[in-house]
Structure formats: C-alpha cells, structure tokens
Amino acid sequence: MENFNFKSSTKIIFGKDKFKDVGKYIKPYSSKILLHYEGDLIKKLGIYDDVIKSLKENKIEFVDLAGVVPNPKLSLVKNGIKKCIDNNINFILAIGGGSVIDSSKAISLGVPYDGDVWDFFSGKNEPIASLKVGVILTIPGAGSEMSESSIITREEDLTKAVCDTEFNIPEFAILDPQICYSIPKKLMCCGIVDILSHLMERYFSPTEHTKLSDSLIEASMRTIINLGSKYLKNPNDYNICAEIMWSATVAHNGMIACGRVADWSSHRIEHEISALYDLNHGAGMAIIFPAWLKYVKKLNPKKIETFSKNVFNCTDGIEALETFFKSLDLVITLKEFNITEDKFEFMAKKALGNRETMGNYVKLNEKDIINILNIAMGGTK
Structure with missing residues (x-):
C-alpha cells in the first residue's frame, strides 16, 4: 500500500427537495454570491425559481452567470472571475453537473490569484487560496461535487487540462435524486459510464x-x-x-x-x-x-x-x-x-x-x- 493523504470536508445534504433550502446553507459563508449554471434547463425544471426564492428569504444577493457547456470553457471561467472581482463576490453556487461544478471551481481559484488562472491547469503554478463553492447537483456522474478536481478546455488550442487541489473541494453539495427524473436518459447513461470509469x-x-x-x-x-x-x-x-x-x-x-x-x-x-x-x-x-x-x-x-x-x-x-x-x-x-x-x-x-x-x-x-x-x-x- 502507498502513502496517502485524504481530505473529505464537503457536507453532503441528500434527499427530496433539499435544494429548496439552499439559502440557509450559504448564509454562514456569504450575503452575495455568483450563481453559476448551464442555461435554460434549470429554469424549465423550476429549480432556478426555488433557488432564487430561498436566496431572497435569506437576504442573499446574487449575480447570474449562465452559459456553461459540456467540456467547460476557459473564456467563461475568466468572465466569471471578472464578475466576482467587479461585484466583490466571495462565494459561488454551482447548479448543474460536472461541467458547471468544474467551471465554478476554476473561477474560485482565479479570483484571489494575480496571474492567469490557466497557470494552475498548465502546471505553471499551484493555488494557495480560493473562494468557497457550494453545489446543487443536477446530473450525477462526474463526481465533482466532492472531489479535488477541475477540468477546463482552453478554446484557442483545444487543450483540455485538469487542476487537482484541495482548494477545489466544495463546502457543501445538495443531492436530490428527484432531479434525475427530468434528465434525458442518454445523459444519465453517460453519467453511469463516467461513474464506472472513475472506479476502473x-x-x-x-x-x-x-x-x-x-x-x-x-x-x-x-x-x-x-x-x-x-x-x-x-x-x-x-x-x-x-x-x-x-x-x-x-x-x-x-x-x-x-x-x-x-x-x-x-x-x-x-x-x-x-x-x-x-x-x-x-x-x-x-x-x-x-x-x-x-x-x-x-x-x-x-x-x-x-x-x-x-x-x-x-x-x-x-x-x-x-x-x-x-x-x-x-x-x-x-x-x-x-x-x-x-x-x-x-x-x-x-x-x-x-x-x-x-x-x-x-x-x-x-x-x-x-x-x-x-x-x-x-x-x-
């Protein structure tokens, strides 16, 4: 057996409708957040409205950043970093699957860093700080909701790279299995393969x-x-x-x-x-x-x-x-x-x-x- 370090600091909040109370889980950390998600799906499912209601009930301001796509892009990460700095934001709520969570983690690493966040993915530098990240998981498979990994694609040369650091580990993750009912079956099946591949x-x-x-x-x-x-x-x-x-x-x-x-x-x-x-x-x-x-x-x-x-x-x-x-x-x-x-x-x-x-x-x-x-x-x- 090899030597190892293990850290598991993410609070898991599991069960029906738990995401509707997200505001109370964010409140100890911040009163102003970046709300990061993919696009229209969470609005169609009603998740967005429930989240906004909970944020308002807990007097938490938010700045929207939608547009995450599969294989999340560095350009959106940099946009998110700018939004956080311009709006004095110190917490990110990711609503989505692995792509949204990875994008949120990358933003959180880039905000307190004076250089280019890609330095952490290219191996040029290592993070020493990050913003806090919370998660509402909508697509199971990637496992990013409790991991130290973030994977981002740089569009200019189509380079896909990973940054592994304990600063990526989310503070909490809310898992509601009911959300799976609305996920296209193909996406769920791809998620099942992803789970199996992590194990293999x-x-x-x-x-x-x-x-x-x-x-x-x-x-x-x-x-x-x-x-x-x-x-x-x-x-x-x-x-x-x-x-x-x-x-x-x-x-x-x-x-x-x-x-x-x-x-x-x-x-x-x-x-x-x-x-x-x-x-x-x-x-x-x-x-x-x-x-x-x-x-x-x-x-x-x-x-x-x-x-x-x-x-x-x-x-x-x-x-x-x-x-x-x-x-x-x-x-x-x-x-x-x-x-x-x-x-x-x-x-x-x-x-x-x-x-x-x-x-x-x-x-x-x-x-x-x-x-x-x-x-x-x-x-x-």
Whole structure:
C-alpha cells in the first residue's frame, strides 16, 4: 500500500427537495454570491425559481452567470472571475453537473490569484487560496461535487487540462435524486459510464496489498452495473436514482482509492477526443476504456482476469463491459461518431504533454496511444 493523504470536508445534504433550502446553507459563508449554471434547463425544471426564492428569504444577493457547456470553457471561467472581482463576490453556487461544478471551481481559484488562472491547469503554478463553492447537483456522474478536481478546455488550442487541489473541494453539495427524473436518459447513461470509469481507473493499479480498496471498488462496479440495468427499466424510481447519485459521489471523492496508484490513461486519451470533437465525456469513455483494456491485456493481463471474474463473473470482462455499454444505447467505436484517424498522432502527443509516457498500470508511449485509438476505431481485439 502507498502513502496517502485524504481530505473529505464537503457536507453532503441528500434527499427530496433539499435544494429548496439552499439559502440557509450559504448564509454562514456569504450575503452575495455568483450563481453559476448551464442555461435554460434549470429554469424549465423550476429549480432556478426555488433557488432564487430561498436566496431572497435569506437576504442573499446574487449575480447570474449562465452559459456553461459540456467540456467547460476557459473564456467563461475568466468572465466569471471578472464578475466576482467587479461585484466583490466571495462565494459561488454551482447548479448543474460536472461541467458547471468544474467551471465554478476554476473561477474560485482565479479570483484571489494575480496571474492567469490557466497557470494552475498548465502546471505553471499551484493555488494557495480560493473562494468557497457550494453545489446543487443536477446530473450525477462526474463526481465533482466532492472531489479535488477541475477540468477546463482552453478554446484557442483545444487543450483540455485538469487542476487537482484541495482548494477545489466544495463546502457543501445538495443531492436530490428527484432531479434525475427530468434528465434525458442518454445523459444519465453517460453519467453511469463516467461513474464506472472513475472506479476502473483506480482499480487498474500496479499497487499491491490493497485488498480492502480492491473489494470496495469491485463491489461499487457491480453495484453501478446492476443499477444501470434497473434504471433503464425504471428511470423515475427514486431509490434507483438515489443509489446512482450517491455512487457517483463515492466513486470520485478519493476515499475508495486511498493507498493505491490510479492509472488515468483512458481519461487522458478521452479528454483529447472530447476537446477536439466536443463529445460527451461519458460517451467517449464507453469507447476508450474497452479499447485500452484490449490493448493492455496483452501486456499485463493479471488484473483484467480478476476484473472479469469478480465484477462480471465471466472469463471475458472486456466483452461483458462492451455489452453493458451497448445496453445503455451507447456506441463503442469512434467510427460511429464519424471520427477519423487523421488526428490520432496529434491527440497522442497532446495526451502525453511533455511526458515520454503516461499511465501506471501499463506505461504508454505515443505509439501505444495511437494503437489504442486504432482499436477504438473498430472495436477489434
């Protein structure tokens, strides 16, 4: 087992209509906030009006910043930083899924910083302060509501980068499973893939003597696969949605991975695809993770054999994983998204950054990444 630090300071407020009391959770922190969200969806669902009512009841002023899109953009983050500074704001409420939460975190890092917030995503500098962030989660999957991560895309060169810091951990997160009823089924299914991919990235590790976390991750993977099948039959079942929502949070809050080195190669490869083609992250992971497994199985089969046996109770867990993704009505090849090979070398170089290799379960070089992308084109072994 590896040495580790673990911090979990987010207060989880879970249950029906809890978001309607958001004002009382913000009040101890601030009387003026930035209200950050995607667009019209929360207004159509009535969430926006309920939030505004609660803010007014608690005498909290707010400044709106809508417009977050999947693969959140640096330009909007900079707009948010300016709004916070101009309006003397010291708290951000994120209403949305991973993209909104990540954008809010990036804004919170940029406000107290004299330089360019991108410095934290490029590795040029490290944060030493941030604004406080609260969350009303609307789309489960990314797990950003309790994590230390923020992922942002810089439009000028389509670079997608992550900043991991404890300053990103939200103060509170409100989770109401009823919100899932109004989410398009496709988005929920992409979220389920995202949950599973967070678990798999941690599971495929070179670290030994991790029996507890191995068992926790295997159980979590079996659970989310079972929940995915149940969700398709009963998308408005409160308890199914509740378990999916909580699974997403637990999968990415760090606790389940303590003492082990995670891989993250599949995520880095997918980030380049979604940056270039604006693909939903979960949809991209449904393509890349099986392709990665097929490739590394030739180089290090041990954990994949255990994965097959303990998660799917079969001899070919990769095929079972693809079958599960297909059952969610997701595609498993890049070709089905009309993505061609001409950008593979570019994506491989971008995924590596300044490194010669990436990954931990198997070290991958540029040629390895291109090979994985070629497998992802047609799904062949």
